Amino acid sequence: MNQTEQNIILIGMMGTGKTTIGQILAKELGFALVDLDAAIVAEQGMTIPEMFELRGEAYFRQAETAVLRKVLASDGGQVVATGGGAVLEPLNCEIMLSGGIVFALTADAETIIDRVRGDSNRPLLAGNAEERIRIIMDERKDAYRFAHYTVDTSRMGPEKIASQILMHYRV
Ligand SMILES: Nc1ncnc2c1ncn2[C@@H]1O[C@H](COP(=O)(O)OP(=O)(O)OP(=O)(O)O)[C@@H](O)[C@H]1O
Numbered sequence: 001m002n003q004t005e006q007n008i009i010l011i012g013m014m015g016t017g018k019t020t021i022g023q024i025l026a027k028e029l030g031f032a033l034v035d036l037d038a039a040i041v042a043e044q045g046m047t048i049p050e051m052f053e054l055r056g057e058a059y060f061r062q063a064e065t066a067v068l069r070k071v072l073a074s075d076g077g078q079v080v081a082t083g084g085g086a087v088l089e090p091l092n093c094e095i096m097l098s099g100g101i102v103f104a105l106t107a108d109a110e111t112i113i114d115r116v117r118g119d120s121n122r123p124l125l126a127g128n129a130e131e132r133i134r135i136i137m138d139e140r141k142d143a144y145r146f147a148h149y150t151v152d153t154s155r156m157g158p159e160k161i162a163s164q165i166l167m168h169y170r171v
């Protein structure tokens with residue numbers, strides 16, 4: 001792991017591609033990839049839907065802040081793919097801004113609906129996923145704006161998105 005390089009932190013709605021792009025960036029840079037959702041699942045020993053059902057969203061959010069803090073307290077050289085709601089807690093945004101370069105991935109509602117179709121691992125989309133996505137996007141329309149850079153992923157493949165991020169990162 002390259003510990004002298006700044007961390008890359010990816011934020012954005014569910015389905016904007018944080019995990020997918022994070023994997024490409026980590027490989028390209030030789031960085032460690034930390035997927036916050038996966039780290040929380042490993043630490044808690046249950047899936048995210050189980051956590052929401054058995055412990056509630058507030059418990060998940062506390063675990064999310066604790067893991068984010070721990071991950072960014074260590075050295076650089078990491079790509080950190082956050083969960084879609086990690087930006088809801090203002091403290092998390094401060095931790096991210098001081099922990100690396102923050103890239104927001106965005107996409108229009110139709111693209112997100114298309115990308116997350118049929119995936120049951122996102123409890124906040126239970127029921128009418130399309131309607132839930134539109135509601136959540138509206139609730140969070142300003143939540144991702146604190147990023148250093150924003151990349152619209154709607155009509156771009158993962159490799160191209162990763163190369164745009166690397167262009168900004170390497171300046
Ligand atoms: N630029 C892209 N073009 C086409 N498909 C994409 C793109 N980025 C991601 N996808 C696909 O969209 C789906 C969701 O991507 P991914 O899991 O990376 O999103 P995420 O932002 O990590 O979501 P979450 O916040 O729920 O963890 C995956 O099936 C992935 O292959």
Ligand SMILES: O=C(O)C1=C[C@@H](O)[C@@H](O)[C@H](O)C1
Nearest residue numbers: 014037048083084085122123
């Ligand atoms: O947008 C959200 O609030 C979430 C997104 C996922 O990455 C998970 O962190 C969880 O399902 C909540």
Ligand SMILES: [Mg+2]
Nearest residue numbers: 018019037081
């Ligand atoms: Mg993800």
